[in-house]
Amino acid sequence: MAAVNQVYIAIIGAGGVGKCFLSQLQALAARRPSPKLSLCYISTSRKALYNVDYSPVSLDGVTESLAASTQAPPPLPQVIDYLASAPAKVILVDNTSSQDVADAYPLALSRGLSIVTPNKKAFSGSYKLWQDIFTASATSGAKVYHESSVGAGLPVISTLKDLVDTGDKVTKIEGVFSGTMSFLFNSFAPTEGQGGKWSEEVKKAKALGYTEPDPRDDLNGLDVARKLTILARLAGLPVESPTSFPVQSLIPKELEACSTGDEFLEKLPAFDQQMEDTKAAAEKAGKVVRFVGSIDVATQQVKVGLEQFDRSHPIASLKGSDNIISFYTERYGSNPLIIQGAGAGGDVTAMGVTGDLIKVLSQIA
Numbered sequence: 001m002a003a004v005n006q007v008y009i010a011i012i013g014a015g016g017v018g019k020c021f022l023s024q025l026q027a028l029a030a031r032r033p034s035p036k037l038s039l040c041y042i043s044t045s046r047k048a049l050y051n052v053d054y055s056p057v058s059l060d061g062v063t064e065s066l067a068a069s070t071q072a073p074p075p076l077p078q079v080i081d082y083l084a085s086a087p088a089k090v091i092l093v094d095n096t097s098s099q100d101v102a103d104a105y106p107l108a109l110s111r112g113l114s115i116v117t118p119n120k121k122a123f124s125g126s127y128k129l130w131q132d133i134f135t136a137s138a139t140s141g142a143k144v145y146h147e148s149s150v151g152a153g154l155p156v157i158s159t160l161k162d163l164v165d166t167g168d169k170v171t172k173i174e175g176v177f178s179g180t181m182s183f184l185f186n187s188f189a190p191t192e193g194q195g196g197k198w199s200e201e202v203k204k205a206k207a208l209g210y211t212e213p214d215p216r217d218d219l220n221g222l223d224v225a226r227k228l229t230i231l232a233r234l235a236g237l238p239v240e241s242p243t244s245f246p247v248q249s250l251i252p253k254e255l256e257a258c259s260t261g262d263e264f265l266e267k268l269p270a271f272d273q274q275m276e277d278t279k280a281a282a283e284k285a286g287k288v289v290r291f292v293g294s295i296d297v298a299t300q301q302v303k304v305g306l307e308q309f310d311r312s313h314p315i316a317s318l319k320g321s322d323n324i325i326s327f328y329t330e331r332y333g334s335n336p337l338i339i340q341g342a343g344a345g346g347d348v349t350a351m352g353v354t355g356d357l358i359k360v361l362s363q364i365a
């Protein structure tokens with residue numbers, strides 16, 4: 001018999017986004033006495049904290065408790081078994097970028113666990129995984145939300161879903177979909193002034209928490225390709241994978257064989273001239289270079305890569321890690337619905353996750 005008025009939260013991943021989420025969760029739990037939110041499981045890749053009798057793990061100082069824990073995370077099917085046997089409903093928060101965790105969503109959903117996540121891997125992996133996730137959710141009634149998988153906390157997924165669900169026809173989606181790429185080009189090739197060195201800006205983007213755990217996943221264009229795969233599927237295109245359309249990589253050929261992200265960052269300064277040449281070519285045409293993506297729904301064409309823009313273009317004059325995403329639809333005609341704002345960073349990403357958690361609570365509690 002499920003305990004009344006209590007919802008268990010299980011968290012996998014406590015890095016940049018995970019830590020910000022924990023502090024938002026603690027504030028939410030303090031603000032909202034009902035349902036009572038209790039942490040029943042938290043792990044990183046090497047440590048875990050949970051009690052076999054489901055007594056809650058305290059949110060006070062949880063990062064430190066987790067770091068000091070001597071419990072190792074059990075294999076995922078075992079974690080799902082433990083959560084599915086909890087004496088109240090469970091929301092699983094995946095704050096990793098792990099494909100293994102993403103692959104376990106169909107099992108978790110089929111066992112009644114709702115999921116909220118900023119992890120793109122489940123929704124941009126194989127089309128079969130996408131179908132399995134939504135079939136499992138529809139069959140069990142467990143919810144799955146992933147607003148922060150595109151545009152961090154910006155309301156990109158919810159807006160696209162509303163457009164589609166209310167019967168509008170999306171014809172094109174285009175813009176800047178990467179906080180890292182936005183930050184890099186806004187600071188390396190600004191509309192005014194000189195700009196910094198490419199490799200130094202890449203290191204800054206990582207230090208600011210904008211990049212993927214391995215920054216090569218941003219620079220090879222795959223992070224943007226994943227986001228476009230998600231949006232294209234929501235707009236009705238059965239895109240097979242993020243590698244099934246043209247994606248431009250900014251990884252120098254000579255560094256493709258680096259075995260770690262750290263080795264790549266160490267060697268990158270020797271290749272700064274390649275990006276300087278790209279910048280100079282745009283300047284010669286009186287323009288600036290930016291990394292953009294687009295989905296043409298009618299022709300089913302998706303593409304990701306560098307383009308040149310006039311300095312006065314809204315894409316050229318973005319600031320910081322801002323994304324700008326334009327939805328062209330039948331209802332909006334030639335004036336697209338535009339969403340703009342920070343597209344990366346721990347707090348804004350965690351906000352999307354916490355917002356999703358609140359949506360799930362309103363449906364299951």
Ligand SMILES: NC(=O)C1=CN([C@@H]2O[C@H](COP(=O)(O)OP(=O)(O)OC[C@H]3O[C@@H](n4cnc5c(N)ncnc54)[C@H](OP(=O)(O)O)[C@@H]3O)[C@@H](O)[C@H]2O)C=CC1
Pocket residue numbers: 012013014015016017018043044045046047073095096097098100101118119120148149151152179209210211212213343344345346349
């Ligand atoms: N940073 C941003 O601005 C944005 C991030 N996102 C997404 O948010 C997610 C988290 O990003 P971020 O916090 O920056 O990444 P971090 O690398 O800072 O944190 C990742 C966390 O996940 C843990 N982890 C990784 N693999 C596993 C696993 N198999 N099992 C358990 N724990 C695991 C890591 O543990 P350990 O340290 O032990 O490896 C770490 O605690 C990613 O999917 C990213 O794409 C989305 C939008 C914006």
Ligand SMILES: N[C@@H](CC=O)C(=O)O
Pocket residue numbers: 148149150151152177178179180181210211212218223343344345
């Ligand atoms: N690395 C990503 C993080 C958000 O998805 C980005 O820079 O946009």
Ligand code: NA
Pocket residue numbers: 147148149150151152153154155156157352
């Ligand atoms: Na979003």
